[in-house]
Amino acid sequence: MIKPRTPPGVMELLPREQIAFQRMLDTIRRNYERFGFLPVETPVFELSETLLTKSGGETERQVYFVQSTGALAKEGEGLPELALRFDLTVPLARYVAEHEHELTFPFRRYQIQRVYRGERQQRGRFREFYQCDIDVIGKDALSVRFDAEILAVIHAVFSDLGIGDFTIQLNNRKLMRGFFEAQGVTDGEQQALVLREVDKLDKRGADYVRETLTGEGFGMSAEGVDRILDFVAVRSTGHADALARLDALGQGSDTFNQGLAELREVLELVKALGVPESAYCLNFSIARGLDYYTGTVYETQLDGYPQIGSICSGGRYEDLASHYTKSKLPGVGISIGLTRLFWQLREAGLIAGSDESSVQAMVALMDEGQLAESLDIARRLRAAGINTEVQMESRKLAKQFQYASRAGIRFVVLAGEDELARGVVTVKDLLREQQFDVKREELASSLKVELEQARALAGR
Amino acid sequence: MIKPRTPPGVMELLPREQIAFQRMLDTIRRNYERFGFLPVETPVFELSETLLTKSGGETERQVYFVQSTGALAKEGEGLPELALRFDLTVPLARYVAEHEHELTFPFRRYQIQRVYRGERQQRGRFREFYQCDIDVIGKDALSVRFDAEILAVIHAVFSDLGIGDFTIQLNNRKLMRGFFEAQGVTDGEQQALVLREVDKLDKRGADYVRETLTGEGFGMSAEGVDRILDFVAVRSTGHADALARLDALGQGSDTFNQGLAELREVLELVKALGVPESAYCLNFSIARGLDYYTGTVYETQLDGYPQIGSICSGGRYEDLASHYTKSKLPGVGISIGLTRLFWQLREAGLIAGSDESSVQAMVALMDEGQLAESLDIARRLRAAGINTEVQMESRKLAKQFQYASRAGIRFVVLAGEDELARGVVTVKDLLREQQFDVKREELASSLKVELEQARALAGR
Numbered sequence: 011m012i013k014p015r016t017p018p019g020v021m022e023l024l025p026r027e028q029i030a031f032q033r034m035l036d037t038i039r040r041n042y043e044r045f046g047f048l049p050v051e052t053p054v055f056e057l058s059e060t061l062l063t064k065s066g067g068e069t070e071r072q073v074y075f076v077q078s079t080g081a082l083a084k085e086g087e088g089l090p091e092l093a094l095r096f097d098l099t100v101p102l103a104r105y106v107a108e109h110e111h112e113l114t115f116p117f118r119r120y121q122i123q124r125v126y127r128g129e130r131q132q133r134g135r136f137r138e139f140y141q142c143d144i145d146v147i148g149k150d151a152l153s154v155r156f157d158a159e160i161l162a163v164i165h166a167v168f169s170d171l172g173i174g175d176f177t178i179q180l181n182n183r184k185l186m187r188g189f190f191e192a193q194g195v196t197d198g199e200q201q202a203l204v205l206r207e208v209d210k211l212d213k214r215g216a217d218y219v220r221e222t223l224t225g226e227g228f229g230m231s232a233e234g235v236d237r238i239l240d241f242v243a244v245r246s247t248g249h250a251d252a253l254a255r256l257d258a259l260g261q262g263s264d265t266f267n268q269g270l271a272e273l274r275e276v277l278e279l280v281k282a283l284g285v286p287e288s289a290y291c292l293n294f295s296i297a298r299g300l301d302y303y304t305g306t307v308y309e310t311q312l313d314g315y316p317q318i319g320s321i322c323s324g325g326r327y328e329d330l331a332s333h334y335t336k337s338k339l340p341g342v343g344i345s346i347g348l349t350r351l352f353w354q355l356r357e358a359g360l361i362a363g364s365d366e367s368s369v370q371a372m373v374a375l376m377d378e379g380q381l382a383e384s385l386d387i388a389r390r391l392r393a394a395g396i397n398t399e400v401q402m403e404s405r406k407l408a409k410q411f412q413y414a415s416r417a418g419i420r421f422v423v424l425a426g427e428d429e430l431a432r433g434v435v436t437v438k439d440l441l442r443e444q445q446f447d448v449k450r451e452e453l454a455s456s457l458k459v460e461l462e463q464a465r466a467l468a469g470r
Numbered sequence: 471m472i473k474p475r476t477p478p479g480v481m482e483l484l485p486r487e488q489i490a491f492q493r494m495l496d497t498i499r500r501n502y503e504r505f506g507f508l509p510v511e512t513p514v515f516e517l518s519e520t521l522l523t524k525s526g527g528e529t530e531r532q533v534y535f536v537q538s539t540g541a542l543a544k545e546g547e548g549l550p551e552l553a554l555r556f557d558l559t560v561p562l563a564r565y566v567a568e569h570e571h572e573l574t575f576p577f578r579r580y581q582i583q584r585v586y587r588g589e590r591q592q593r594g595r596f597r598e599f600y601q602c603d604i605d606v607i608g609k610d611a612l613s614v615r616f617d618a619e620i621l622a623v624i625h626a627v628f629s630d631l632g633i634g635d636f637t638i639q640l641n642n643r644k645l646m647r648g649f650f651e652a653q654g655v656t657d658g659e660q661q662a663l664v665l666r667e668v669d670k671l672d673k674r675g676a677d678y679v680r681e682t683l684t685g686e687g688f689g690m691s692a693e694g695v696d697r698i699l700d701f702v703a704v705r706s707t708g709h710a711d712a713l714a715r716l717d718a719l720g721q722g723s724d725t726f727n728q729g730l731a732e733l734r735e736v737l738e739l740v741k742a743l744g745v746p747e748s749a750y751c752l753n754f755s756i757a758r759g760l761d762y763y764t765g766t767v768y769e770t771q772l773d774g775y776p777q778i779g780s781i782c783s784g785g786r787y788e789d790l791a792s793h794y795t796k797s798k799l800p801g802v803g804i805s806i807g808l809t810r811l812f813w814q815l816r817e818a819g820l821i822a823g824s825d826e827s828s829v830q831a832m833v834a835l836m837d838e839g840q841l842a843e844s845l846d847i848a849r850r851l852r853a854a855g856i857n858t859e860v861q862m863e864s865r866k867l868a869k870q871f872q873y874a875s876r877a878g879i880r881f882v883v884l885a886g887e888d889e890l891a892r893g894v895v896t897v898k899d900l901l902r903e904q905q906f907d908v909k910r911e912e913l914a915s916s917l918k919v920e921l922e923q924a925r926a927l928a929g930r
Contacts, residue, residue, distance in 0.1 A: 046859025
C-alpha cells in the first residue's frame with residue numbers, strides 16, 4: 011500500500027475550489043478572446059537545445075528535464091533531449107519562428123497553460139503553475155498603439171474578475187534610460203544596479219539609498235541621486251495629471267524624447283479605449299526585466315493588497331525570436347500567473363469557498379419507482395442548457411437536501427407522487443430560500459430565467 | 471541560430487485549427503458539466519512510486535521521467551523521483567484516495583488534460599495527447615444506474631460535436647465471463663487468448679479462427695467454438711431487439727445472470743434518459759481491458775468511419791484505488807482521446823479548416839485620424855460580448871478585407887468620414903456576403919442578433 015500524495019510544490023484543488031479557479035481561467039480567456047486574440051497551445055516539453063539557448067545559468071538550474079525509460083537507460087552524454095517549458099515566452103518565440111510563413115502579422119495570440127520551474131521548496135512558491143499570456147508580435151515593426159490595447163485588456167480582465175480595485179502602473183524604458191543617461195549613469199548594467207538600490211527605498215528609507223549611491227561603489231553626486239529619487243517617486247493621479255507630469259519633464263536626449271512620446275500616445279489611446287482614469291497611472295520606478303523590455307512596461311496592483319505585489323506584468327520588447335530566425339519580431343505582451351494569484355487571494359480570504367457549484371440543479375429521488383420520471387425531468391433541464399445532477403438512489407430527503415446545500419447546488423427539483431398527479435414539480439431554491447410549484451413543461455424555462463437573472467446581476 | 475522545431479510525436483496546431491480543437495474541447499466540457507460532473511485537475515507529474523505501482527512492464531517502458539537540473543547531477547540510485555502521468559485514471563485513483571474524507575460519494579468528476587507516453591515514433595501516434603475523462607466513483611458500492619447515465623453522456627457529447635452518426639456499443643463482462651465459463655473456458659487468461667483469436671474474425675475469416683481454436687493450442691470442441699462465434703457475432707438493432715436478444719440467451723450461472731440483469735437495467739434507463747435507440751446497440755464481442763473492467767463496457771464508433779475504431783471507450787471497474795487505500799471504490803467511466811480523434815477527423819477531411827474564427831468582428835481603419843473612433847466602436851462591441859479586433863494602422867481597405875476573410879472573421883465594420891457624418895457605420899457580413907448600414911448605437915445589438923441566429927442554427 012502506497013501513501014497517496016502529490017509531489018511538493020504543486021497546487022491541487024478540491025472540486026469546489028477547482029470550480030472557482032476554472033471560473034477565473036474562463037474569465038481571463040473570455041476577455042483575451044474579446045480583444046481578438048487567437049488561441050495557441052504548445053507541447054509541455056521542448057527540445058532542450060530550443061529551451062536553453064536564451065537562458066542564463068539561473069534558468070537552467072530551474073529546468074526540469076524529461077527522459078523516457080529508454081533514454082534513461084542510455085544516458086551518459088550531455089543533457090537529456092527534452093525539458094519542460096519554464097515560461098510561455100520561449101515556446102512562443104519557437105512557435106512564431108517555426109510557423110512564421112503560415113502566420114499573419116501583427117500576430118495576436120493568447121496562451122493559457124502550465125509552466126514548470128524546479129524552484130527551491132517554499133510556501134507560496136510553485137513548481138507547476140498556470141501562466142495566462144497575451145502577446146502581439148509584429149514583423150519588422152509594431153506600432154506603439156498595441157501597447158495601449160494591451161493595457162485595455164488588463165483592465166477588462168481584472169474588472170471582470172471582480173477581485174477588487176486595481177491600478178495598472180505604466181512606465182517606459184526609453185524614458186527611464188534617457189533620464190539615467192542624463193544623470194551620467196550611461197551603462198545598462200550600472201543602471202540596473204542603481205535601480206536595485208532605489209528599490210530598497212520603501213524598506214531602508216531615502217537616507218540609506220542616498221548614502222549608498224553617493225558612496226564608494228557608485229560615487230554619484232548628491233544632486234544626481236536626488237534627481238533620481240525625485241524621478242522614481244513620480245505617481246500620477248488621473249489622466250490630466252499623467253500628461254502634466256510628462257510635460258513637466260521637459261526635453262532630453264532622443265531616447266528620452268521617444269519614451270516621452272510613446273507614453274503620451276499610449277495614454278491618449280488608453281483613454282480612447284474607454285479605460286477609466288482611476289485604473290491607470292504613471293509610476294517611474296517600474297523597470298521589469300532590464301535586459302528584455304525596451305519600451306512600455308506594466309505592473310498591476312490590487313489597491314487593497316499592495317503586499318501581493320504585481321498581479322499582471324509585461325511590456326514591450328525589441329525582438330522575440332532572434333535565436334531562431336533572422337526576421338525581426340518586435341512585440342508587446344503580458345502574463346498573469348494565475349496559480350500564485352489564486353493562492354494569494356485565497357490566503358487573503360478573497361476566494362469565496364461558498365461559490366455556487368457548476369451544477370445548477372439536482373433532481374431528488376423520493377421513491378425508487380420514480381427514477382424514470384427523474385431521468386426525464388433531468389433530460390429536459392439539460393436540453394435547456396441547465397447543468398443537472400440526478401439522485402440515482404433514493405435515500406432520506408433531508409440527506410439529499412444536505413448534499414445539494416453542501417455542494418452549492420442552487421435548485422432542488424422534487425417530483426413525488428403528489429406532484430406527478432398534479433402535473434407539476436416542486437422547486438426549492440436554496441439560494442433565495444424559496445419554494446414554488448411549476449408545471450413540468452415550464453420547469454426548464456422558469457429555472458433558466460432565474461439563472462439568467464443571477465448571471466446578469468453578477469455581471470457575467 | 472537554432473532551427474525552431476517541436477519534439478517528434480506531438481501535435482501543434484496553427485491558430486485556425488486550434489480554434490476548431492478548442493471548440494471540441496469546450497463542447498466536451500459543456501456536456502460533462504451538463505450531467506453534473508465536477509472539474510478536477512491534477513499535476514502533470516506524480517511521484518514515480520505513485521505512478522508505477524499498478525503498471526506492468528509495458529507501461530513502465532513508456533513512462534517519461536522528470537528531473538530537475540539538481541536531481542540530474544545527483545542521480546545514480548534508482549528511478550527519478552517524478553514522472554509524467556500516462557493516463558488520467560492513476561491520478562484519479564491517487565486523488566480520490568488522498569482526498570477521500572473531503573469528497574462526497576458517489577464522486578462525479580471530469581478531467582480534461584494532456585497525458586504522456588514515450589511511444590515508438592509512428593504516424594498518428596502521439597507522445598502527448600489530450601484525454602477527456604469522466605468517472606463516477608462509489609464508496610463500497612455503486613449502482614449500475616450510473617452505467618446508463620455514462621452512456622447518455624457519450625450520446626450527448628457526440629451529438630453535440632456533430633461529427634456524424636455514431637453508435638455506442640454495449641457489452642457486459644459478467645455476461646461474457648459467464649458465457650465463456652459455460653463453454654469450458656474458465657480461466658481469465660485463457661478467455662483473453664480466445665478473445666484475441668476471435669478478434670481476428672474480420673481479417674482472417676471464420677475458418678481460420680475455428681481452425682485455431684479447435685487446434686493444438688486451445689483444443690476446443692467444434693460446437694463450443696461455433697457457440698462462441700455465434701455469441702460474439704451478436705449486434706442488436708433497436709431497443710426491442712436488444713431486449714429480445716438478451717431474452718434469447720436464457721439463463722446461466724450466477725455471473726451470467728447478473729450480467730444479463732445489469733444489461734437489462736442499463737438498456738431500460740438509457741431509454742428513460744431519452745437516448746434514441748439508433749445510437750446504441752449490444753455488441754457481445756466488446757471486451758476492453760480484460761484485467762480491469764468487470765461489468766458494463768462501452769465502445770463508440772462513427773458509423774461512416776468504422777476504420778477509425780472506437781472514439782470513446784470505457785466501462786465499469788471493481789476497485790479504483792486498491793494501491794492507495796483500503797476503502798473499496800468501485801467506479802464507471804469513459805475516456806475520449808481528443809488529440810488522436812482530431813487528427814483522424816482531419817485525415818478523413820472532417821475538420822473544416824474554413825471554420826469561423828473566434829474573432830467575430832473587425833473594425834477597419836480607413837483614415838489615421840479616425841483611430842479613436844475605431845477604438846470606441848470596438849469598445850462598444852466588446853462590452854456587448856462580441857469578440858472584436860481593431861485594425862491599428864491604416865492600409866489599403868482591400869488588404870484589410872482580405873485579412874478578415876482569410877482569418878475567418880465574419881463582420882467587418884467601416885466608419886469612414888461619410889458614415890461618421892451620417893451617424894452610422896457600414897457592416898460587411900462576409901458570411902452572408904451582404905452589406906448594410908446601421909446606427910452606431912445599434913451596431914452591437916444588431917450584430918448580436920445575427921450571431922445568436924447563427925448559434926441557434928448551429929444548434930449550439
